[in-house]
Amino acid sequence: MLILEAKIYGKQAQYDAMDEAIRTAQFIRNKALRYWMDNKNVGKYQLSAYTKVLAESFSFADKLNSMARQSSADRAWAAISRFYQNCKKNISGKKGFPKFKKHSRSVEYKTSGWKLSQNRKKITFTDKNNIGQVKLKGTRDLNWYDIKQIKRVRIVKRADGYYCQFLVNVDNRLRIELSYSEIGLDVGLNNFYTDDKGNEIENPRFYRKGEKALNRLNRSKSKKYNKVAKPQSKNYHKARKRYALKHLKISRQRKDHAVKLARCVITSNDVVAYEDLRIANMVKNHNLAKSITDAGWYQFRVWLEYFGYKFGKITVAVPPQYTSANCSECGAKVKKALSTRTHKCKCGCILDRDENAARNILSIGLSTIGHIGSQAWGDETSILTDENLSG
Template sequence: MLVLEMKIQAKPTQYDAMDEAIRTAQFIRNKALRYWMDNKGVGKYQLSAYCKVLAAEFPFAHKLNSMARQSSADRAWAAISRFYQNCKHKTPGKKGFPKFKKHSRSVEYKTTGWKLSENRKQITFTDHNNIGRVKLKGTRDLNWYDIKQFKRVRIVRRADGYYSQFLVDADNRERVEPSYSEIGLDVGLNYFCTDDKGNQIENPRFYRRGEKALNRLNRSKSKKYVKSKKPQSKNYHQARKRYALKHLKISRQRKDHAVKLARCVITSNDVVAYEDLRIAKMVKNHNLAKSITDAGWYQFRVWLEYFGYKFGKVTVAVPPQYTSVNCSGCGAKVTKTLSTRTHKCKCGCVLDRDENAARNILSLGLSTVGHTGSKAWGDETSILADENLSG
């Protein structure tokens, strides 16, 4: 599946109609969640059938396309099933009980409720929300795909405008020449990542670099906020938008860095080993939470696995325990604090701490310790559990 995104250019009345559709989708999702809470044993199909009841009871819900209503119910069931799965597997900590949405930013249509123009430069939303025909701006050429390949269409609202996302049933895997090399990666805060050969990538720290401007924009927004006043002034909403645009820019910078680096790593190596980190637990350390979030390790891992699937390379996530402690030369344990950046062993091995960890990660990856491939992108790149890559 591919997700192709193009920006929407429309009239102010059409943007208002899109906001109404997003609010309706949020209402149906929350109503479906409440129905599940009040009725024991409700499943996915009962929630889909409940959408018809809501459409008959609320006129504004009837305006939304029937499949868009079902898609909103599917979102509620996704949260419910995730909660059930966490309870079944006894996931430590909170199990993620489903919550009501307060600020939704998207509405999803399935195979009906929209129609592309012949040149694929406009899209018409045919439900009763009166969105109508809007223009699509972007570099993507939708003419490459048959209309039957478009499985879903989303309207997504961001700080800089509205976007249309197309979920396309297409295989984008590519064949590349093997590089006959492997790499182990250790992520960190001083450097974004270090490989087993000692090469280091600088940590861009996009949030830290933009934090001063963010704080200034946040103060400006707070000064224009008047308590207990509804609605707020236009100056407040303009300041809020400037603040949101700065956050959006930083998130896009972080994503662009992760995508480019992951693609470079995957295309240059046949086997990529990295740590199977639990970021959600690591950010509980409030001294390092901001730096860990700013680094974007999880996003980098997601794109590593995606490009591994796309180019047919092997990606291996290994347990992170003792990768920094064990000596990559003799295997002995050398305890060290976080401030100790040099690994020194009795066997004479003297390496940078992160380089030593990267070598241990690669060694574990070649012995196929951990899981290979990606849960999100399929098992095409995985290998047999007992197969040794070094052979």
């Protein structure tokens, strides 16, 4: 599967209609979740059938395309099935009980409710929301693909406008020449990662660099907020948009860095071993949570696995336990504090702490301990909400 994205250009009335469609999709998703909570033995197909009842009961729900309503029910079922899986696996802590959505930013159509123009530069939404025909502007030409290959169309709202995503059923895997090399990666906060050869990639720290401007924009937004006024003034919404645009820019910088770096690593090596980190547990340390989130390790890992699948390379996620403590030469355990940046062993091995960990990660990865992490995005046609893998 391949997700292609184009920006939507239309009139204000069309943008308002898109907002209405997004709110309706959120309403149907929440109603489907409530129906599951109130009734026993409700499955995916019962939720899909319930959308027809909602359309008959609420006139605004009937305006949304029938397959778009079913897609909203599928989103509810995705949260429910994830909760069931966590219960079966008996994971520690919270199991992720499904929650009601408060701020949705997308609506998804399946194979009906939309129609592309002959030159594929415009799209018309044919349901009763009166969105009509809008222009598309993107870097990828949709003429390369047959209409039957487009399985889903999604409208996504962001701070800088509206986007249209196309889920195309195509095998985008490529075969490139072998490099006959392997690499072990140890991610960190001082450097983004250190490999087993001692090469270091600088941590860009996009959020830290933009934090001063973000705080200034947030103060400006707060000054214009009036607790009594409903709705808020136009100046408040302008300040809120400036603040959101700055956040969007930082998130795009982080994603661009992860995509380019992951592609470079995958194309330069045949085997890539990295730590199987649990980021959700690591950010519970509030002293490091902001720096860990800013680094974007999980996003980097996701793109490593995606490009590994695309180019037919092996990506191995290695358990991180004792990779920093064990000596990469003799295997002896050398205890060290987090502030100790040099590994010194009795066998005479003196290495940078991260390089020693990277060598251990590669060694474990080559011995096939761990699990091979090739996230085959093409095997899933379900809800990658607000994600864009257009690279």
